[in-house]
Amino acid sequence: MIKEFIGNTPLRKDEYLSKKYKANILVKEEFYNPGKSSKDRAAWFMLEDAINKNKIVDGGTFVEASSGNTGISIALIASELGYKSRIFVSSSCSEEKIKLLKKYGAEIERCDNSNGLHVFNSTQYLAQNYSSNHPNTYFTNQYYNSNNIKANYKTTGPEIWKQTAGKVTHVIVGVGTGGTISGLGRYLKEQNPNVKIWGVEPNNSVYELYMAGKNIPDTEINFDSIEGIGRTFIPGAFDRKCVDKIFQISKDDTIAMAHLFRAERQDLLGFSSAAVLATLDRYVEEMELKESDVVVLFFPDHGSRYINKLYKDFAPITELKGNYNASI
Ligand SMILES: Cc1ncc(COP(=O)(O)O)c(C=O)c1O
Structure with a gap:
Protein backbone atom coordinates (compact mmCIF):
# COMPACT_ATOMS: atom_id res chain seq x y z
CA MET A 1 0.00 0.00 0.00
CA ILE A 2 1.46 3.32 -1.12
CA LYS A 3 0.44 5.02 2.15
CA GLU A 4 3.20 3.18 4.02
CA PHE A 5 5.83 4.82 1.83
CA ILE A 6 4.62 8.40 2.17
CA GLY A 7 6.44 10.61 4.67
CA ASN A 8 9.20 9.60 7.11
CA THR A 9 11.64 11.27 4.74
CA PRO A 10 15.26 11.78 5.81
CA LEU A 11 16.36 14.86 7.73
CA ARG A 12 20.03 15.18 6.91
CA LYS A 13 22.54 17.47 8.55
CA ASP A 14 24.38 19.28 5.78
CA GLU A 15 27.94 19.77 7.02
CA TYR A 16 28.84 22.06 4.14
CA LEU A 17 25.90 24.42 4.70
CA SER A 18 26.36 24.24 8.48
CA LYS A 19 29.93 25.43 8.11
CA LYS A 20 28.99 28.08 5.59
CA TYR A 21 26.15 29.60 7.66
CA LYS A 22 27.62 28.86 11.13
CA ALA A 23 24.63 26.97 12.52
CA ASN A 24 23.32 23.40 12.36
CA ILE A 25 21.64 23.29 8.95
CA LEU A 26 19.45 20.26 8.33
CA VAL A 27 17.67 19.44 5.09
CA LYS A 28 14.26 17.72 5.01
CA GLU A 29 14.55 15.69 1.82
CA GLU A 30 11.02 15.38 0.53
CA PHE A 31 12.03 13.92 -2.82
CA TYR A 32 12.19 10.55 -1.04
CA ASN A 33 8.39 10.37 -1.16
CA PRO A 34 6.97 7.89 -3.74
CA GLY A 35 5.73 10.74 -5.97
CA LYS A 36 9.11 12.46 -5.39
CA SER A 37 7.66 15.48 -3.58
CA SER A 38 6.21 16.64 -0.27
CA THR A 140 -9.76 18.14 -3.92
CA ASN A 141 -9.26 21.93 -3.81
CA GLN A 142 -5.89 22.01 -2.04
CA TYR A 143 -6.13 25.77 -1.47
CA TYR A 144 -9.16 25.36 0.82
CA ASN A 145 -9.02 21.72 1.91
CA SER A 146 -8.26 21.42 5.65
CA ASN A 147 -6.62 18.04 4.96
CA ASN A 148 -3.76 19.96 3.32
CA ILE A 149 -2.84 21.51 6.69
CA LYS A 150 -3.79 18.34 8.57
CA ALA A 151 -1.39 16.17 6.52
CA ASN A 152 1.55 18.33 7.58
CA TYR A 153 0.27 18.71 11.15
CA LYS A 154 0.00 14.93 11.50
CA THR A 155 3.17 13.91 9.63
CA THR A 156 5.75 16.59 8.70
CA GLY A 157 5.66 18.46 12.01
CA PRO A 158 5.97 15.34 14.22
CA GLU A 159 8.75 13.96 11.99
CA ILE A 160 10.83 17.15 12.32
CA TRP A 161 10.25 17.22 16.08
CA LYS A 162 11.29 13.58 16.49
CA GLN A 163 14.20 13.71 14.06
CA THR A 164 15.72 16.68 15.89
CA ALA A 165 14.86 15.23 19.33
CA GLY A 166 12.93 18.43 20.01
CA LYS A 167 15.97 20.61 19.32
CA VAL A 168 14.65 22.33 16.18
CA THR A 169 14.86 26.14 16.52
CA HIS A 170 13.93 27.31 12.99
CA VAL A 171 12.17 25.97 9.91
CA ILE A 172 12.50 27.74 6.56
CA VAL A 173 9.87 26.62 4.07
CA GLY A 174 8.41 27.84 0.77
CA VAL A 175 4.79 28.96 0.72
CA GLY A 176 2.38 28.10 -2.10
CA THR A 177 -1.02 27.01 -0.80
CA GLY A 178 0.32 27.49 2.75
CA GLY A 179 -0.57 23.94 3.77
CA THR A 180 2.98 22.83 4.55
CA ILE A 181 4.03 25.84 6.61
CA SER A 182 0.72 26.01 8.49
CA GLY A 183 0.57 22.29 9.32
CA LEU A 184 4.16 21.79 10.41
CA GLY A 185 4.20 25.23 12.07
CA ARG A 186 1.07 24.49 14.10
CA TYR A 187 2.50 21.20 15.38
CA LEU A 188 5.97 22.53 16.18
CA LYS A 189 4.65 25.64 17.95
CA GLU A 190 2.42 23.42 20.10
CA GLN A 191 5.58 21.58 21.20
CA ASN A 192 7.68 24.71 21.61
CA PRO A 193 6.21 28.18 20.94
CA ASN A 194 9.73 29.57 20.48
CA VAL A 195 10.41 27.62 17.28
CA LYS A 196 10.67 30.15 14.46
CA ILE A 197 8.60 29.27 11.40
CA TRP A 198 9.80 31.31 8.44
CA GLY A 199 8.13 31.27 5.03
CA VAL A 200 9.64 32.03 1.64
CA GLU A 201 7.76 33.55 -1.27
CA PRO A 202 8.83 35.16 -4.57
CA ASN A 203 9.12 38.94 -4.85
CA ASN A 204 5.68 40.62 -5.21
CA SER A 205 3.72 37.63 -3.90
CA VAL A 206 1.15 38.69 -1.26
CA TYR A 207 1.87 36.73 1.92
CA GLU A 208 4.30 39.31 3.29
CA LEU A 209 1.71 42.07 2.81
CA TYR A 210 -0.91 39.95 4.54
CA MET A 211 1.38 39.21 7.49
CA ALA A 212 2.00 42.96 7.84
CA GLY A 213 -1.79 43.52 8.01
CA LYS A 214 -1.79 45.43 4.71
CA ASN A 215 -4.47 45.21 2.04
CA ILE A 216 -3.89 42.99 -0.97
CA PRO A 217 -4.05 45.30 -4.04
CA ASP A 218 -7.03 44.97 -6.39
CA THR A 219 -4.77 45.55 -9.37
CA GLU A 220 -3.23 42.65 -11.25
CA ILE A 221 -0.33 41.14 -9.28
CA ASN A 222 2.65 39.70 -11.11
CA PHE A 223 4.98 37.92 -8.73
CA ASP A 224 8.33 36.45 -9.73
CA SER A 225 7.65 33.04 -11.17
CA ILE A 226 9.25 30.40 -8.92
CA GLU A 227 7.40 27.14 -9.49
CA GLY A 228 5.45 25.91 -6.46
CA ILE A 229 5.53 29.08 -4.33
CA GLY A 230 3.89 32.51 -4.27
CA ARG A 231 0.27 33.65 -4.56
CA THR A 232 -1.91 36.55 -5.66
CA PHE A 233 -4.50 35.76 -2.95
CA ILE A 234 -4.52 34.27 0.56
CA PRO A 235 -5.80 30.67 0.46
CA GLY A 236 -7.73 29.08 3.32
CA ALA A 237 -4.82 26.65 3.77
CA PHE A 238 -2.59 29.47 5.11
CA ASP A 239 -2.82 30.08 8.85
CA ARG A 240 -0.91 33.20 9.83
CA LYS A 241 -0.84 32.19 13.53
CA CYS A 242 1.61 29.41 12.67
CA VAL A 243 4.05 31.68 10.85
CA ASP A 244 6.55 34.16 12.32
CA LYS A 245 7.79 35.85 9.19
CA ILE A 246 7.69 35.73 5.41
CA PHE A 247 10.85 36.51 3.42
CA GLN A 248 10.77 37.50 -0.24
CA ILE A 249 13.34 36.34 -2.76
CA SER A 250 13.82 37.12 -6.45
CA LYS A 251 13.71 34.61 -9.26
CA ASP A 252 17.20 35.72 -10.34
CA ASP A 253 18.70 35.05 -6.92
CA THR A 254 16.93 31.70 -6.82
CA ILE A 255 18.29 30.63 -10.21
CA ALA A 256 21.77 31.88 -9.28
CA MET A 257 21.62 29.77 -6.13
CA ALA A 258 20.53 26.69 -8.07
CA HIS A 259 23.50 27.12 -10.42
CA LEU A 260 25.91 27.76 -7.57
CA PHE A 261 24.71 24.66 -5.72
CA ARG A 262 25.15 22.60 -8.87
CA ALA A 263 28.67 23.91 -9.33
CA GLU A 264 29.70 23.48 -5.70
CA ARG A 265 27.78 20.37 -4.73
CA GLN A 266 27.18 18.54 -8.01
CA ASP A 267 23.52 18.26 -7.07
CA LEU A 268 20.39 19.82 -8.49
CA LEU A 269 18.08 21.82 -6.24
CA GLY A 270 14.35 21.99 -6.93
CA PHE A 271 13.14 25.47 -7.82
CA SER A 272 11.49 26.29 -4.50
CA SER A 273 14.29 24.53 -2.58
CA ALA A 274 16.73 26.89 -4.30
CA ALA A 275 14.50 29.78 -3.17
CA VAL A 276 14.72 28.55 0.44
CA LEU A 277 18.51 28.30 0.29
CA ALA A 278 18.84 31.65 -1.52
CA THR A 279 16.72 33.20 1.26
CA LEU A 280 18.99 31.82 3.97
CA ASP A 281 21.97 33.16 2.05
CA ARG A 282 20.53 36.61 1.40
CA TYR A 283 19.08 37.27 4.86
CA VAL A 284 21.57 35.35 6.99
CA GLU A 285 22.75 38.46 8.86
CA GLU A 286 19.22 39.61 9.60
CA MET A 287 18.37 36.09 10.80
CA GLU A 288 21.05 36.31 13.54
CA LEU A 289 21.48 32.55 13.81
CA LYS A 290 23.50 31.13 16.71
CA GLU A 291 25.96 28.25 16.32
CA SER A 292 23.75 26.06 18.51
CA ASP A 293 20.63 26.73 16.42
CA VAL A 294 19.04 23.81 14.60
CA VAL A 295 17.69 25.13 11.31
CA VAL A 296 15.56 22.89 9.08
CA LEU A 297 15.44 23.76 5.38
CA PHE A 298 12.39 22.20 3.75
CA PHE A 299 13.19 20.92 0.24
CA PRO A 300 9.85 19.83 -1.33
CA ASP A 301 11.30 18.21 -4.45
CA HIS A 302 14.47 17.76 -6.50
CA GLY A 303 16.12 19.58 -9.39
CA SER A 304 15.57 16.62 -11.68
CA ARG A 305 12.05 18.02 -12.09
CA TYR A 306 13.43 21.28 -13.53
CA ILE A 307 16.16 20.26 -16.00
CA ASN A 308 14.65 22.31 -18.82
CA LYS A 309 13.75 25.27 -16.65
CA LEU A 310 16.81 25.59 -14.45
CA TYR A 311 19.67 23.48 -15.70
CA LYS A 312 19.42 23.26 -19.47
CA ASP A 313 22.06 25.85 -20.14
CA PHE A 314 24.77 25.38 -17.59
CA ALA A 315 25.61 29.04 -17.87
CA PRO A 316 28.63 30.25 -15.92
CA ILE A 317 27.81 32.06 -12.71
CA THR A 318 28.64 35.63 -13.62
CA GLU A 319 26.71 37.86 -11.28
CA LEU A 320 25.40 36.88 -7.88
CA LYS A 321 23.43 39.50 -6.00
CA GLY A 322 23.26 37.74 -2.67
CA ASN A 323 26.00 36.72 -0.27
CA TYR A 324 27.12 33.84 -2.44
CA ASN A 325 30.61 32.84 -1.45
CA ALA A 326 31.76 29.71 -3.17
CA SER A 327 35.03 29.38 -1.27
CA ILE A 328 34.70 27.90 2.18
C1 LIG B 1 7.95 22.57 -5.43
C2 LIG B 1 6.99 23.11 -4.42
N1 LIG B 1 7.47 23.91 -3.46
C3 LIG B 1 6.66 24.45 -2.54
C4 LIG B 1 5.31 24.21 -2.54
C5 LIG B 1 4.45 24.90 -1.53
O1 LIG B 1 3.85 24.07 -0.62
P1 LIG B 1 2.45 24.49 -0.01
O2 LIG B 1 1.46 24.47 -1.13
O3 LIG B 1 2.15 23.48 1.03
O4 LIG B 1 2.57 25.87 0.55
C6 LIG B 1 4.77 23.38 -3.53
C7 LIG B 1 3.34 23.12 -3.59
O5 LIG B 1 2.82 22.50 -4.50
C8 LIG B 1 5.64 22.81 -4.49
O6 LIG B 1 5.17 21.99 -5.45
Whole structure:
Protein backbone atom coordinates (compact mmCIF):
# COMPACT_ATOMS: atom_id res chain seq x y z
CA MET A 1 0.00 0.00 0.00
CA ILE A 2 1.46 3.32 -1.12
CA LYS A 3 0.44 5.02 2.15
CA GLU A 4 3.20 3.18 4.02
CA PHE A 5 5.83 4.82 1.83
CA ILE A 6 4.62 8.40 2.17
CA GLY A 7 6.44 10.61 4.67
CA ASN A 8 9.20 9.60 7.11
CA THR A 9 11.64 11.27 4.74
CA PRO A 10 15.26 11.78 5.81
CA LEU A 11 16.36 14.86 7.73
CA ARG A 12 20.03 15.18 6.91
CA LYS A 13 22.54 17.47 8.55
CA ASP A 14 24.38 19.28 5.78
CA GLU A 15 27.94 19.77 7.02
CA TYR A 16 28.84 22.06 4.14
CA LEU A 17 25.90 24.42 4.70
CA SER A 18 26.36 24.24 8.48
CA LYS A 19 29.93 25.43 8.11
CA LYS A 20 28.99 28.08 5.59
CA TYR A 21 26.15 29.60 7.66
CA LYS A 22 27.62 28.86 11.13
CA ALA A 23 24.63 26.97 12.52
CA ASN A 24 23.32 23.40 12.36
CA ILE A 25 21.64 23.29 8.95
CA LEU A 26 19.45 20.26 8.33
CA VAL A 27 17.67 19.44 5.09
CA LYS A 28 14.26 17.72 5.01
CA GLU A 29 14.55 15.69 1.82
CA GLU A 30 11.02 15.38 0.53
CA PHE A 31 12.03 13.92 -2.82
CA TYR A 32 12.19 10.55 -1.04
CA ASN A 33 8.39 10.37 -1.16
CA PRO A 34 6.97 7.89 -3.74
CA GLY A 35 5.73 10.74 -5.97
CA LYS A 36 9.11 12.46 -5.39
CA SER A 37 7.66 15.48 -3.58
CA SER A 38 6.21 16.64 -0.27
CA LYS A 39 2.78 16.91 -1.87
CA ASP A 40 2.22 13.15 -1.53
CA ARG A 41 1.34 13.94 2.08
CA ALA A 42 -1.49 16.38 1.35
CA ALA A 43 -2.68 14.33 -1.63
CA TRP A 44 -2.99 11.18 0.49
CA PHE A 45 -4.97 12.94 3.23
CA MET A 46 -7.31 14.65 0.75
CA LEU A 47 -8.00 11.48 -1.25
CA GLU A 48 -8.42 9.23 1.79
CA ASP A 49 -10.85 11.69 3.37
CA ALA A 50 -12.97 11.97 0.19
CA ILE A 51 -13.08 8.18 -0.23
CA ASN A 52 -13.90 7.52 3.44
CA LYS A 53 -16.71 10.10 3.32
CA ASN A 54 -18.12 8.52 0.12
CA LYS A 55 -17.68 11.73 -1.85
CA ILE A 56 -16.46 9.66 -4.78
CA VAL A 57 -17.00 5.99 -5.70
CA ASP A 58 -14.75 3.43 -7.42
CA GLY A 59 -13.59 4.49 -10.86
CA GLY A 60 -14.37 8.18 -10.22
CA THR A 61 -12.10 11.06 -11.16
CA PHE A 62 -10.14 13.27 -8.78
CA VAL A 63 -9.85 16.83 -10.08
CA GLU A 64 -7.23 19.32 -8.93
CA ALA A 65 -5.66 22.65 -9.81
CA SER A 66 -1.91 22.28 -9.46
CA SER A 67 1.39 23.68 -10.65
CA GLY A 68 2.41 20.07 -10.95
CA ASN A 69 3.53 18.38 -7.76
CA THR A 70 0.10 18.05 -6.11
CA GLY A 71 -1.24 16.91 -9.45
CA ILE A 72 1.50 14.30 -9.79
CA SER A 73 0.84 13.02 -6.27
CA ILE A 74 -2.90 12.85 -6.86
CA ALA A 75 -2.47 11.11 -10.23
CA LEU A 76 -0.12 8.54 -8.70
CA ILE A 77 -2.20 7.81 -5.60
CA ALA A 78 -5.51 7.87 -7.50
CA SER A 79 -4.26 5.30 -10.00
CA GLU A 80 -2.94 3.08 -7.18
CA LEU A 81 -6.39 3.18 -5.58
CA GLY A 82 -8.33 2.57 -8.81
CA TYR A 83 -9.44 6.12 -9.58
CA LYS A 84 -8.76 8.50 -12.45
CA SER A 85 -7.41 12.04 -12.31
CA ARG A 86 -7.84 15.25 -14.24
CA ILE A 87 -5.31 17.98 -13.47
CA PHE A 88 -5.64 21.67 -14.36
CA VAL A 89 -2.13 23.11 -14.68
CA SER A 90 -1.01 26.68 -15.21
CA SER A 91 1.00 27.71 -18.26
CA SER A 92 4.19 27.92 -16.14
CA CYS A 93 4.19 24.18 -15.31
CA SER A 94 7.47 22.49 -16.33
CA GLU A 95 7.53 20.00 -19.22
CA GLU A 96 8.98 17.31 -16.94
CA LYS A 97 5.93 17.58 -14.68
CA ILE A 98 3.51 17.43 -17.63
CA LYS A 99 5.24 14.27 -18.89
CA LEU A 100 5.04 12.66 -15.46
CA LEU A 101 1.37 13.53 -15.11
CA LYS A 102 0.70 11.81 -18.42
CA LYS A 103 2.71 8.74 -17.37
CA TYR A 104 0.58 8.45 -14.25
CA GLY A 105 -2.51 8.46 -16.46
CA ALA A 106 -3.77 11.97 -15.69
CA GLU A 107 -5.81 13.95 -18.16
CA ILE A 108 -4.36 17.43 -18.39
CA GLU A 109 -5.95 20.84 -18.91
CA ARG A 110 -3.62 23.77 -19.47
CA CYS A 111 -4.92 27.08 -18.11
CA ASP A 112 -3.90 30.74 -18.32
CA ASN A 113 -3.17 31.30 -14.64
CA SER A 114 -3.60 29.96 -11.11
CA ASN A 115 -4.94 33.15 -9.55
CA GLY A 116 -7.76 31.61 -7.55
CA LEU A 117 -11.35 30.41 -7.71
CA HIS A 118 -12.58 33.97 -8.19
CA VAL A 119 -10.57 34.48 -11.40
CA PHE A 120 -12.11 33.40 -14.71
CA ASN A 121 -10.03 30.79 -16.58
CA SER A 122 -7.76 30.11 -13.61
CA THR A 123 -6.78 26.49 -12.85
CA GLN A 124 -8.97 26.59 -9.72
CA TYR A 125 -12.00 28.09 -11.50
CA LEU A 126 -11.85 25.59 -14.35
CA ALA A 127 -11.23 22.61 -12.05
CA GLN A 128 -14.22 23.47 -9.88
CA ASN A 129 -16.35 24.14 -12.93
CA TYR A 130 -15.42 20.77 -14.44
CA SER A 131 -16.15 18.89 -11.22
CA SER A 132 -19.51 20.64 -10.74
CA ASN A 133 -20.62 19.51 -14.18
CA HIS A 134 -19.41 15.89 -14.16
CA PRO A 135 -20.81 13.16 -11.90
CA ASN A 136 -18.50 11.01 -9.76
CA THR A 137 -15.70 13.55 -9.79
CA TYR A 138 -14.21 15.16 -6.69
CA PHE A 139 -12.38 18.50 -6.65
CA THR A 140 -9.76 18.14 -3.92
CA ASN A 141 -9.26 21.93 -3.81
CA GLN A 142 -5.89 22.01 -2.04
CA TYR A 143 -6.13 25.77 -1.47
CA TYR A 144 -9.16 25.36 0.82
CA ASN A 145 -9.02 21.72 1.91
CA SER A 146 -8.26 21.42 5.65
CA ASN A 147 -6.62 18.04 4.96
CA ASN A 148 -3.76 19.96 3.32
CA ILE A 149 -2.84 21.51 6.69
CA LYS A 150 -3.79 18.34 8.57
CA ALA A 151 -1.39 16.17 6.52
CA ASN A 152 1.55 18.33 7.58
CA TYR A 153 0.27 18.71 11.15
CA LYS A 154 0.00 14.93 11.50
CA THR A 155 3.17 13.91 9.63
CA THR A 156 5.75 16.59 8.70
CA GLY A 157 5.66 18.46 12.01
CA PRO A 158 5.97 15.34 14.22
CA GLU A 159 8.75 13.96 11.99
CA ILE A 160 10.83 17.15 12.32
CA TRP A 161 10.25 17.22 16.08
CA LYS A 162 11.29 13.58 16.49
CA GLN A 163 14.20 13.71 14.06
CA THR A 164 15.72 16.68 15.89
CA ALA A 165 14.86 15.23 19.33
CA GLY A 166 12.93 18.43 20.01
CA LYS A 167 15.97 20.61 19.32
CA VAL A 168 14.65 22.33 16.18
CA THR A 169 14.86 26.14 16.52
CA HIS A 170 13.93 27.31 12.99
CA VAL A 171 12.17 25.97 9.91
CA ILE A 172 12.50 27.74 6.56
CA VAL A 173 9.87 26.62 4.07
CA GLY A 174 8.41 27.84 0.77
CA VAL A 175 4.79 28.96 0.72
CA GLY A 176 2.38 28.10 -2.10
CA THR A 177 -1.02 27.01 -0.80
CA GLY A 178 0.32 27.49 2.75
CA GLY A 179 -0.57 23.94 3.77
CA THR A 180 2.98 22.83 4.55
CA ILE A 181 4.03 25.84 6.61
CA SER A 182 0.72 26.01 8.49
CA GLY A 183 0.57 22.29 9.32
CA LEU A 184 4.16 21.79 10.41
CA GLY A 185 4.20 25.23 12.07
CA ARG A 186 1.07 24.49 14.10
CA TYR A 187 2.50 21.20 15.38
CA LEU A 188 5.97 22.53 16.18
CA LYS A 189 4.65 25.64 17.95
CA GLU A 190 2.42 23.42 20.10
CA GLN A 191 5.58 21.58 21.20
CA ASN A 192 7.68 24.71 21.61
CA PRO A 193 6.21 28.18 20.94
CA ASN A 194 9.73 29.57 20.48
CA VAL A 195 10.41 27.62 17.28
CA LYS A 196 10.67 30.15 14.46
CA ILE A 197 8.60 29.27 11.40
CA TRP A 198 9.80 31.31 8.44
CA GLY A 199 8.13 31.27 5.03
CA VAL A 200 9.64 32.03 1.64
CA GLU A 201 7.76 33.55 -1.27
CA PRO A 202 8.83 35.16 -4.57
CA ASN A 203 9.12 38.94 -4.85
CA ASN A 204 5.68 40.62 -5.21
CA SER A 205 3.72 37.63 -3.90
CA VAL A 206 1.15 38.69 -1.26
CA TYR A 207 1.87 36.73 1.92
CA GLU A 208 4.30 39.31 3.29
CA LEU A 209 1.71 42.07 2.81
CA TYR A 210 -0.91 39.95 4.54
CA MET A 211 1.38 39.21 7.49
CA ALA A 212 2.00 42.96 7.84
CA GLY A 213 -1.79 43.52 8.01
CA LYS A 214 -1.79 45.43 4.71
CA ASN A 215 -4.47 45.21 2.04
CA ILE A 216 -3.89 42.99 -0.97
CA PRO A 217 -4.05 45.30 -4.04
CA ASP A 218 -7.03 44.97 -6.39
CA THR A 219 -4.77 45.55 -9.37
CA GLU A 220 -3.23 42.65 -11.25
CA ILE A 221 -0.33 41.14 -9.28
CA ASN A 222 2.65 39.70 -11.11
CA PHE A 223 4.98 37.92 -8.73
CA ASP A 224 8.33 36.45 -9.73
CA SER A 225 7.65 33.04 -11.17
CA ILE A 226 9.25 30.40 -8.92
CA GLU A 227 7.40 27.14 -9.49
CA GLY A 228 5.45 25.91 -6.46
CA ILE A 229 5.53 29.08 -4.33
CA GLY A 230 3.89 32.51 -4.27
CA ARG A 231 0.27 33.65 -4.56
CA THR A 232 -1.91 36.55 -5.66
CA PHE A 233 -4.50 35.76 -2.95
CA ILE A 234 -4.52 34.27 0.56
CA PRO A 235 -5.80 30.67 0.46
CA GLY A 236 -7.73 29.08 3.32
CA ALA A 237 -4.82 26.65 3.77
CA PHE A 238 -2.59 29.47 5.11
CA ASP A 239 -2.82 30.08 8.85
CA ARG A 240 -0.91 33.20 9.83
CA LYS A 241 -0.84 32.19 13.53
CA CYS A 242 1.61 29.41 12.67
CA VAL A 243 4.05 31.68 10.85
CA ASP A 244 6.55 34.16 12.32
CA LYS A 245 7.79 35.85 9.19
CA ILE A 246 7.69 35.73 5.41
CA PHE A 247 10.85 36.51 3.42
CA GLN A 248 10.77 37.50 -0.24
CA ILE A 249 13.34 36.34 -2.76
CA SER A 250 13.82 37.12 -6.45
CA LYS A 251 13.71 34.61 -9.26
CA ASP A 252 17.20 35.72 -10.34
CA ASP A 253 18.70 35.05 -6.92
CA THR A 254 16.93 31.70 -6.82
CA ILE A 255 18.29 30.63 -10.21
CA ALA A 256 21.77 31.88 -9.28
CA MET A 257 21.62 29.77 -6.13
CA ALA A 258 20.53 26.69 -8.07
CA HIS A 259 23.50 27.12 -10.42
CA LEU A 260 25.91 27.76 -7.57
CA PHE A 261 24.71 24.66 -5.72
CA ARG A 262 25.15 22.60 -8.87
CA ALA A 263 28.67 23.91 -9.33
CA GLU A 264 29.70 23.48 -5.70
CA ARG A 265 27.78 20.37 -4.73
CA GLN A 266 27.18 18.54 -8.01
CA ASP A 267 23.52 18.26 -7.07
CA LEU A 268 20.39 19.82 -8.49
CA LEU A 269 18.08 21.82 -6.24
CA GLY A 270 14.35 21.99 -6.93
CA PHE A 271 13.14 25.47 -7.82
CA SER A 272 11.49 26.29 -4.50
CA SER A 273 14.29 24.53 -2.58
CA ALA A 274 16.73 26.89 -4.30
CA ALA A 275 14.50 29.78 -3.17
CA VAL A 276 14.72 28.55 0.44
CA LEU A 277 18.51 28.30 0.29
CA ALA A 278 18.84 31.65 -1.52
CA THR A 279 16.72 33.20 1.26
CA LEU A 280 18.99 31.82 3.97
CA ASP A 281 21.97 33.16 2.05
CA ARG A 282 20.53 36.61 1.40
CA TYR A 283 19.08 37.27 4.86
CA VAL A 284 21.57 35.35 6.99
CA GLU A 285 22.75 38.46 8.86
CA GLU A 286 19.22 39.61 9.60
CA MET A 287 18.37 36.09 10.80
CA GLU A 288 21.05 36.31 13.54
CA LEU A 289 21.48 32.55 13.81
CA LYS A 290 23.50 31.13 16.71
CA GLU A 291 25.96 28.25 16.32
CA SER A 292 23.75 26.06 18.51
CA ASP A 293 20.63 26.73 16.42
CA VAL A 294 19.04 23.81 14.60
CA VAL A 295 17.69 25.13 11.31
CA VAL A 296 15.56 22.89 9.08
CA LEU A 297 15.44 23.76 5.38
CA PHE A 298 12.39 22.20 3.75
CA PHE A 299 13.19 20.92 0.24
CA PRO A 300 9.85 19.83 -1.33
CA ASP A 301 11.30 18.21 -4.45
CA HIS A 302 14.47 17.76 -6.50
CA GLY A 303 16.12 19.58 -9.39
CA SER A 304 15.57 16.62 -11.68
CA ARG A 305 12.05 18.02 -12.09
CA TYR A 306 13.43 21.28 -13.53
CA ILE A 307 16.16 20.26 -16.00
CA ASN A 308 14.65 22.31 -18.82
CA LYS A 309 13.75 25.27 -16.65
CA LEU A 310 16.81 25.59 -14.45
CA TYR A 311 19.67 23.48 -15.70
CA LYS A 312 19.42 23.26 -19.47
CA ASP A 313 22.06 25.85 -20.14
CA PHE A 314 24.77 25.38 -17.59
CA ALA A 315 25.61 29.04 -17.87
CA PRO A 316 28.63 30.25 -15.92
CA ILE A 317 27.81 32.06 -12.71
CA THR A 318 28.64 35.63 -13.62
CA GLU A 319 26.71 37.86 -11.28
CA LEU A 320 25.40 36.88 -7.88
CA LYS A 321 23.43 39.50 -6.00
CA GLY A 322 23.26 37.74 -2.67
CA ASN A 323 26.00 36.72 -0.27
CA TYR A 324 27.12 33.84 -2.44
CA ASN A 325 30.61 32.84 -1.45
CA ALA A 326 31.76 29.71 -3.17
CA SER A 327 35.03 29.38 -1.27
CA ILE A 328 34.70 27.90 2.18
C1 LIG B 1 7.95 22.57 -5.43
C2 LIG B 1 6.99 23.11 -4.42
N1 LIG B 1 7.47 23.91 -3.46
C3 LIG B 1 6.66 24.45 -2.54
C4 LIG B 1 5.31 24.21 -2.54
C5 LIG B 1 4.45 24.90 -1.53
O1 LIG B 1 3.85 24.07 -0.62
P1 LIG B 1 2.45 24.49 -0.01
O2 LIG B 1 1.46 24.47 -1.13
O3 LIG B 1 2.15 23.48 1.03
O4 LIG B 1 2.57 25.87 0.55
C6 LIG B 1 4.77 23.38 -3.53
C7 LIG B 1 3.34 23.12 -3.59
O5 LIG B 1 2.82 22.50 -4.50
C8 LIG B 1 5.64 22.81 -4.49
O6 LIG B 1 5.17 21.99 -5.45
